[in-house]
Amino acid sequence: MIPQEFQYRRATSIDEAISLLKESGDEGKFLAGGHSLVPLMKLRLSEPGVLIDISRIPQLSGITEKDGTIQIGAGVTHAEVASSDLVRRLCPVVSECAAEIGDPQVRNRGTLGGSLAHADPAADYPAVMVALNAEVHIKGPGGWRAVKSGDFFQDLFTVDLAEDEIIAAVQFRPARNAAYAKLHQRASHYALVGVAAVLEMEGRTCRSASIGITGATGHAQHLANVESALSGKELTPETIAAAARIAADDLEEVNVDLHASEEYRRDMVRVFTKRAVEQAASR
Amino acid sequence: MAVVTPKMIGERIKRREDPRLIQGLGTYVDDIKLPGMLHLAFKRSDIAHGIIKSIDVSEAQSMPGVELVITGAELKEFLPPMPIGTPFPSPDHYSVAVDRVRYQGEPVAVVVAADRYLARDAADAIVVDYEVLPAVIDPEVAMQGQPALVHEAFENNLAVPYVPGGTGFDAEAGTVDNSAVDKAFAEADFTLSQRMMNQRLAPTAMEARGVVAHYEPGKDTLTIWSSTQNPHILKTFVAALTGIPDNQVRAIAPEVGGGFGCKINIYGEDYVAAALSKQLGKPLKWIEDRSEAFQATIHGRGILAYVDICGKNDGKVTGLKIKLIADIGAYNMILTAAIPTLTMLMLNGTYDIPAIRAELTEVFTNKMPTDAYRGAGRPEGTYFVERAMDMVARHLGMDPAEVKRKNFIKADQFPFATQMGAVYDSGDYEKTLDLALKNANWEGLKAERDRAKSEGRLVGLGVSFYVEVCGLGPSASLPTGGWEYSSVTVERSGKVTATTGSSPHGQGNETTFSQMLADQFGIPMSDVTILHGDTGVVKQGIGTFGSRSQAVGGTVLMKAGDKVKDKMARFAAAMLNPNEETDASEMVFQDGTIYFRDAPGNSVTFADVAAYAYVPVPLPEGLDPGLSEQAFWEPSNNTYPYGCHISMIEIDRDTGEPKLLKLIAVDDCGTVVNPLIVEGQIHGGLAQGIGQAMIEEVVYDDDGQLITGSFMDYAMPRATDFPRFELDKTVTPTPVNPLGAKGVGEAGTLGSTPCIVNAAVDALSEFGVTHIDMMLRPEKLWRIINQGGKS
Numbered sequence A: 001m002i003p004q005e006f007q008y009r010r011a012t013s014i015d016e017a018i019s020l021l022k023e024s025g026d027e028g029k030f031l032a033g034g035h036s037l038v039p040l041m042k043l044r045l046s047e048p049g050v051l052i053d054i055s056r057i058p059q060l061s062g063i064t065e066k067d068g069t070i071q072i073g074a075g076v077t078h079a080e081v082a083s084s085d086l087v088r089r090l091c092p093v094v095s096e097c098a099a100e101i102g103d104p105q106v107r108n109r110g111t112l113g114g115s116l117a118h119a120d121p122a123a124d125y126p127a128v129m130v131a132l133n134a135e136v137h138i139k140g141p142g143g144w145r146a147v148k149s150g151d152f153f154q155d156l157f158t159v160d161l162a163e164d165e166i167i168a169a170v171q172f173r174p175a176r177n178a179a180y181a182k183l184h185q186r187a188s189h190y191a192l193v194g195v196a197a198v199l200e201m202e203g204r205t206c207r208s209a210s211i212g213i214t215g216a217t218g219h220a221q222h223l224a225n226v227e228s229a230l231s232g233k234e235l236t237p238e239t240i241a242a243a244a245r246i247a248a249d250d251l252e253e254v255n256v257d258l259h260a261s262e263e264y265r266r267d268m269v270r271v272f273t274k275r276a277v278e279q280a281a282s283r
Numbered sequence B: 001m002a003v004v005t006p007k008m009i010g011e012r013i014k015r016r017e018d019p020r021l022i023q024g025l026g027t028y029v030d031d032i033k034l035p036g037m038l039h040l041a042f043k044r045s046d047i048a049h050g051i052i053k054s055i056d057v058s059e060a061q062s063m064p065g066v067e068l069v070i071t072g073a074e075l076k077e078f079l080p081p082m083p084i085g086t087p088f089p090s091p092d093h094y095s096v097a098v099d100r101v102r103y104q105g106e107p108v109a110v111v112v113a114a115d116r117y118l119a120r121d122a123a124d125a126i127v128v129d130y131e132v133l134p135a136v137i138d139p140e141v142a143m144q145g146q147p148a149l150v151h152e153a154f155e156n157n158l159a160v161p162y163v164p165g166g167t168g169f170d171a172e173a174g175t176v177d178n179s180a181v182d183k184a185f186a187e188a189d190f191t192l193s194q195r196m197m198n199q200r201l202a203p204t205a206m207e208a209r210g211v212v213a214h215y216e217p218g219k220d221t222l223t224i225w226s227s228t229q230n231p232h233i234l235k236t237f238v239a240a241l242t243g244i245p246d247n248q249v250r251a252i253a254p255e256v257g258g259g260f261g262c263k264i265n266i267y268g269e270d271y272v273a274a275a276l277s278k279q280l281g282k283p284l285k286w287i288e289d290r291s292e293a294f295q296a297t298i299h300g301r302g303i304l305a306y307v308d309i310c311g312k313n314d315g316k317v318t319g320l321k322i323k324l325i326a327d328i329g330a331y332n333m334i335l336t337a338a339i340p341t342l343t344m345l346m347l348n349g350t351y352d353i354p355a356i357r358a359e360l361t362e363v364f365t366n367k368m369p370t371d372a373y374r375g376a377g378r379p380e381g382t383y384f385v386e387r388a389m390d391m392v393a394r395h396l397g398m399d400p401a402e403v404k405r406k407n408f409i410k411a412d413q414f415p416f417a418t419q420m421g422a423v424y425d426s427g428d429y430e431k432t433l434d435l436a437l438k439n440a441n442w443e444g445l446k447a448e449r450d451r452a453k454s455e456g457r458l459v460g461l462g463v464s465f466y467v468e469v470c471g472l473g474p475s476a477s478l479p480t481g482g483w484e485y486s487s488v489t490v491e492r493s494g495k496v497t498a499t500t501g502s503s504p505h506g507q508g509n510e511t512t513f514s515q516m517l518a519d520q521f522g523i524p525m526s527d528v529t530i531l532h533g534d535t536g537v538v539k540q541g542i543g544t545f546g547s548r549s550q551a552v553g554g555t556v557l558m559k560a561g562d563k564v565k566d567k568m569a570r571f572a573a574a575m576l577n578p579n580e581e582t583d584a585s586e587m588v589f590q591d592g593t594i595y596f597r598d599a600p601g602n603s604v605t606f607a608d609v610a611a612y613a614y615v616p617v618p619l620p621e622g623l624d625p626g627l628s629e630q631a632f633w634e635p636s637n638n639t640y641p642y643g644c645h646i647s648m649i650e651i652d653r654d655t656g657e658p659k660l661l662k663l664i665a666v667d668d669c670g671t672v673v674n675p676l677i678v679e680g681q682i683h684g685g686l687a688q689g690i691g692q693a694m695i696e697e698v699v700y701d702d703d704g705q706l707i708t709g710s711f712m713d714y715a716m717p718r719a720t721d722f723p724r725f726e727l728d729k730t731v732t733p734t735p736v737n738p739l740g741a742k743g744v745g746e747a748g749t750l751g752s753t754p755c756i757v758n759a760a761v762d763a764l765s766e767f768g769v770t771h772i773d774m775m776l777r778p779e780k781l782w783r784i785i786n787q788g789g790k791s
Ligand SMILES: Cc1cc2nc3c(=O)[nH]c(=O)nc-3n(C[C@H](O)[C@H](O)[C@H](O)COP(=O)(O)OP(=O)(O)OC[C@H]3O[C@@H](n4cnc5c(N)ncnc54)[C@H](O)[C@@H]3O)c2cc1C
Pocket: A029, A030, A031, A032, A033, A034, A035, A036, A037, A038, A039, A054, A074, A075, A100, A101, A102, A103, A106, A109, A110, A111, A112, A113, A114, A115, A116, A117, A118, A120, A122, A123, A124, A125, A165, A166, A167, A168, A188, A189, A190, A191
């Protein structure tokens, strides 16, 4: 890799990271796993003057269970999430999603916080976090705040996060009846389309549904029409199919690239919504 | 001649190369660091086609650490256009573009700086002003001279306007008699026609290219390290272009991290590094990055075919017409124009087709030039023929394997002169087909497919049969000469050192060649060292490509070994029987000893004989001291290995995603020196062929921008993309060389592409589809499933 010249700093705490960023003026950028940032630097599409390495900050590590919720540190790697006993036991959809990201090298380096902050339109975690209604815990010079995932993702590579704010952790209520279904882009293994379904079930009836989608549009979002089509319904092949059929109807500005046209992506939204809901319901 | 007791040949020996490579102990070009070494970076065109109006290097030149910034126009003063290795007419191709750029990534200026980062920063600071011209992308549009001419002197963008071949073509007279072909089509029960595209691929060797050039003014010598498959050819070409005599140039291929054909070429960067090192009197290094590798290292394939096939309703194919259009990109590289002629050469396939008409046109476009990529023309030919044969079977409702059998060249027809002008050396195709069908449990597999289909699953079977031209070749078939060179030295200690002009870069020749010499001399493999890849050490050579190392390089090694052995036998005889006239050809080399066949109890050690040969007191009559011999050898013909591949795939009805469920291959590459290495070569070839069939494709947009410019968009197959390959072999030694080895390096890429597409067509047959172009992009298959057969 032959990037522009940059300085390298390593932060040992969240506060130090924030103040190092402040010191760097406009030049600084946090570096976590580097698996989104470094590829951009390699192509010189991103040219930060100072890299502030946050990957060894103890406060950003760890997966814990607290008051019926799971909290995952922003610095936790995809591989750690994929293999976490706690997550696999209480909320397997999250480890399953992590296990489908990229390849082993990517999973060994890439972090949850980096994935959310970068907000690639085809990244996997955002769909699952949206569906889980996860809270993103953020610290900035002004202190702590929390944002619901559904509000966090705003646009292409754009999130509710200021330059000098750091994602510390993500917190969510574990869900049993949840699943993530993804169509792999065969080169990068990002999601051409990925759908996460989190269902609250009572017997065969779906009390409420939360559906998160990635890959199809500029940013991860809820599929509100599918959510209301499922909520209160007894889940049968017919009701699931009916809900899936409308899954792409409200999507605007669907992504088009070498790998998939709009028409195909829209159909894949339907296909993967159906698969995610079926799988979530059957758990 | 002494008897060789086969011991190592045929054994599954692990590669001697691997421990150093997998422990990071190998030395690649980028590991070469010389005192005072400077670094090169190339400013490359970001457009596909345009006139260079001006280049502003002022900022770059003023940057600290920058030694030199030089444009194509300035380089032209002392660096002539690059030579090619084919006889076709070719436009001037300068290492660095002079006044016009013709593909995205073409170099326009060069920076020499103190380190690689500075060099790249300075290259970024160069400002080029272009007059943008329309990009010529679609070869069929290009052939109409639209939307522009890539080279003014080549009307309608025709690099090679028309090369005919096949039945009724008289090469000497240059005439074509179509009557046999016309008659075949007129009398046929059916004719099937199909347009087929064999798409462009990027070779993507794990180690990209790289070069270190070190000109030493005091000696007027140039040492050039390059990630190359053929250092001797590199030496010859670099000497010619830089004007340094070839006996003053030493080329070294250190460890080479894969080539797949793309490192046969000598590229502009090699010449520039050499020429500027000479000019500056300093060592220079250039290492390609991955983006450059996608843009500016040759691509493979890129051949379009219009295929007509005709036959009788009993399954006998009576005629074939194939019109080939090769999208060769912007320039001729070393073998560019010759590769599609290999496609033509293979259009007979493994069949006795009585009438074949082939035509080839090669077209310039604003893309990276194509050249040899694993298989180099033969996979394309195989694909077209095997797809067409499959269409015949489908049309007639016959078992595709039986259509092949019906049309095969029979075992008693070899050597077989094809309609395309090749002479196939040997073969027994039915035997290989039968073994493949048996290993696959073909009837059971068909029942399994039918069962799956009746459950609504889209499961299909494909079978393909290929023949390949390998072991290149007599000198008549190669512009560089078709021989190979080797030397064998028995050292004073009794250890053996051999040099070979083959230049392995993943083929494992250090292992196979050691196995051979161990057998030849009756000594342990660990006593043998194989040296290669350095023209200062290996006196002559051609190199490694065209699946020729074992067949040609292996044979010449054996010949050099025989010469030494002969002499050593005479020393041994003199030691054992100093006073008698003895027959050295009666000596046996075994277990580190040498003895007369009739008196095994009375032996001398191999090491003692070696020591004696270097201090020969007394000197036996008629012998000179020393044990070192060399040999050149070329085969009388190419070899024609072949094989049968069978696959089963399933296509997801909802998404169109194909999944390879099974791949069964039976390959016949003649004598196998090391089954483990042969299987490894087949695995690699299959991986690349399956990659082409399923996930790989170089895509340029209408402006000539490379869309698949990184691994984020260009899919490289991974282990997880494959089932466990089920391999087997038949062994039909070639009569062309004494080893009987034919070559296997490229085989896997030939059988796999048609095999998989045939299976995909079979899986989707209910939608009335008869052909699908590669790659099997899920959306393409989804459209067939959802839109009634139109792909
Ligand atoms: C070959 C390849 C394949 C991939 N495939 C997939 C895939 O299939 N699915 C998928 O979802 N992703 C994929 N990725 C992306 C991968 O998951 C990245 O690791 C992830 O998106 C970013 O995490 P990171 O820790 O590497 O972040 P970095 O690259 O280190 O940082 C990314 C951005 O986030 C900022 N940032 C990082 N951490 C924080 C934080 N805690 N607070 C605030 N800002 C922060 C950085 O400043 C930077 O701007 C792939 C990447 C590669 C290279």
